[in-house]
Amino acid sequence: MRNTIIVTVLLFIAVVAASVYYFSDSSSRQENATKALQYLPADTYFITAFRNNETTDTIFQHFELFEAIQGKQDFDNLKTLKQDFLSSEALKAKVQDVEIILSYHPSTSGIATLYTVALNEKLNNKALEAIFQGIDKKYKQNHTDTLGHRIYSFDKGIKDSILYCTLHENILFAGYERPIIQQVIDKKVKKLDTKQIEFFIEQNSKNTPLSLYFNNHQFSAFAKKIMRPKFGVYLNQIDSLQGSTAWNLNFKDDALIFKGETKLDLNHHHYLHLFANQSPQVQTLANFLPKNTASYINYSLSNITSFHSGLNDLFVYRKEADKIKRHQKLIENEGKVVFQSDILSLWNDEFAIAELDNEAMLGLVSLADSTKFVETAKKISSNQGDDIYQFDYSNILYSSFGDPFKTFQRPYFTRIGKVLVIANQTGILRKYRQAYFDNQMMSGTAIFKNHSAIQSNRANVTFYIEPETAKNTIINNLKSEYAKDFRDKEQFGYQNFYSTSFQLSGNEGEFVSGFYALYKSKNRLGGTAEWTFQLNSKLINNPWVFNQTENSKFILVQEQDHTVHALSPSGKELWKTLFQGEILGQPIQLQDRSILLNTRSRLYRFSPDGKLLPGFSIGLENNASAGLILSTFNNEKRIYIPCSNQIAAYDLAGKKIQNWKNPTVDSKILYDLKATTIANQHYIIAATSQGSVYFFNEIGGLVNKQELNTNGQTLKNPIGLITTSDKKNSFVIVPATQGEIIKVPFEGEPIRSKVGDWGSNFTFNFEDVSGSADKDYVVLSDNNLTVYNQKDNTKYFEYKFVDEVSNRPNFFKVTNNNDLVAVGTNNRMIYIFSEDGLVRNGFPVEGLSKFYFGPIDFGNNASYLISSKRDHKLYAYKF
Structure with missing residues (x-):
């Protein structure tokens, strides 16, 4: 093509x-x-x-x-x-x-x-x-x-x-x-x-x-x-197009944005004229295109009746009207279906055509009534198996929509909800259905999402292309001298464009038009890595950033073979060592800059140069199930480690707390422990998978226990903590099933509240995302991220991911007021959200779900994304 x-x-x-x-x-x-x-x-x-x-x-x-x-x-x-x-x-x-x-x-x-x-x-x-x-x-x-x-x-x-x-x-x-x-x-x-x-x-x-x-x-x-x-x-849709176009430039570091006016010569009959008197509409069919889409044109209508009237006039001008009427009469006689009343009424206000990376063509049509379409389709199509059908009569779509469907004479089709997907071969539709149900769609890619953010969300005609996906087709169709230039990465940079689009919006007989292009600029936010570092295996933890000296920091990462690397802010390796097992939870840096952490079997404390402090590392009597916490009692720092259904306690020298009672709970402890002091009473708090909340004192003695009704469901999420000077108004926040939150007071009866409707595999975190005085409920359920106000359960924001998301969100403190919520999707896309729920500029970025976002050195206020890809490299992007 x-x-x-x-x-x-x-x-x-x-x-x-x-x-x-x-x-x-x-x-x-x-x-x-x-x-x-x-x-x-x-x-x-x-x-x-x-x-x-x-x-x-x-x-x-x-x-x-x-x-x-x-x-x-x-x-x-x-x-x-x-x-x-x-x-x-x-x-x-x-x-x-x-x-x-x-x-x-x-x-x-x-x-x-x-x-x-x-x-x-x-x-x-x-x-x-x-x-x-x-x-x-x-x-x-x-x-x-x-x-x-x-x-x-x-x-x-x-x-x-x-x-x-x-x-x-x-x-x-x-x-x-x-x-x-x-x-x-x-x-x-x-x-x-x-x-x-x-x-x-x-x-x-x-x-x-x-x-x-x-x-x-x-x-x-x-x-x-x-x-x-x-x-x-x-x-063919721009061939013989008359008139003029003038654009004015809006400039961005990573994009070209032109907006202006396209004036048509109204004395010429041209397909695009049909959209000049339409008003721009939100276009959605691109969400139904597979990931290997190279280019598409999306059309939308505000007045379907006037479009069909203008299309008929165009057919008359081209001397095609009689032929089309004969086709429609045949359908009426054989299929007992009237084209004007029965078929045209099936279509909604949007249609599209697309070319895939193998040059195969797809067509898409939005359906006004899917139930009515199914009934009518039985009279004018034949079942080909696998939910794929073929029109029995030719030119049905061309008669309905004109030029875009001229190559689909008697196509095959399948239905996805209220969208009809069309192709000239059944194999194309079978691959499409597999891609759709595997969620391998273009709308979930970083390129498409970033491009959608710069172009208008309303138009009547949108041309879109991704040069990398369309590369082979472009080269094949360019004349040899231009194809050579397109391939020449030394002299030219044509393939450094992520995406390009051209939009037309009707404006009383003319068009408001725009051009948009994203470029792989070295200066683009997140466009080019500041540095890379090669690992031998995949990253298994989020990178951490710690103070190395009074005026410098370093980055700590761990890969799958449990090797730990310390990197400078410029990506140079400072040292490396091998830990016994995967680091659990969040390492803690102490006042002397030493770092405290645990793996499943050992407790470590080491200096910023990677040297273990005397007495470390220490073998744990029972395997840890999550990361340690640090608490202060009588001016003494104490380390508490959840070990499945037990709690271990150590001092900063790695010695066991002598009078610690080694308490045992009824099932596995949920993530990390919590520690606080209220009314001169010191508490170590553990919640379990069976729904019990334990309040222990400084020596491990049981102060209080609450057994919660979880309807037989196993709890899987970390708890939160709200503390005041009053035990009755201080709570442990326990996320239950079916969208419930249970507030367990330090003294008194638990309080249940319905917050939302969550699937069985939801994740819950209690973090300050909104920047308010209180922490928020952050829930990820069925690929939907929602942040709730914990006082009245109202929503701060909500974001629906196109990709599957099974990874727990990450939280990074980039400002003094709040944490940024970050999500890595199963499709290897990283999203960073601001407190208003908007995706931050430059995101999403391709990367695996273990990553860090924030500053990496003193004197540099920029934030960096440190992430990895399947090549086992670390990439540091500046934002």
């Missing part, structure tokens, strides 16, 4: 324009732009402009997007124009702060760039020649006369690097292809239409740094220039 090549058109246009972001001047004088534009040939692909001033130097050196698309050679040519000519002493004063126009044109060798500079003082050729004498002597200068003009050439002896220049109407035109210069000065060559120029000037916003303009007809011409002859179903 000749479909995904549209990305090359869009990327080239967008990045060339964005490359001059820092060049532009929002106070561009419209008369200068009009004067310069009127000499450009009518077949100009697209144009943009910038001011010649000192800010251009920065962009030439640092703007990686420009070099990625232009290629290093063209990028160097542009730098040459700036440095050797416009910045030369002889010419500098003549062009300071003047407007420079970049335009792109068809040429015999490919695509030619033209630089147009309107001079700020009147010059003639004699004066110009004198100025050129001051240009760097490394150039061999020459000139020829043609069409009454003198064309100068500057040759520095490198192939394809001769710069040609002429003076016309006090405007310098320069480029590396002489025929383009000749077209400018040749009066016989058709130039840009006055109305096109006026549209561009009119749409050029003074509040944004850059405006980009192109003739819609040239959009198709540009595509034909770089791709093989045959258009596919995507590009």
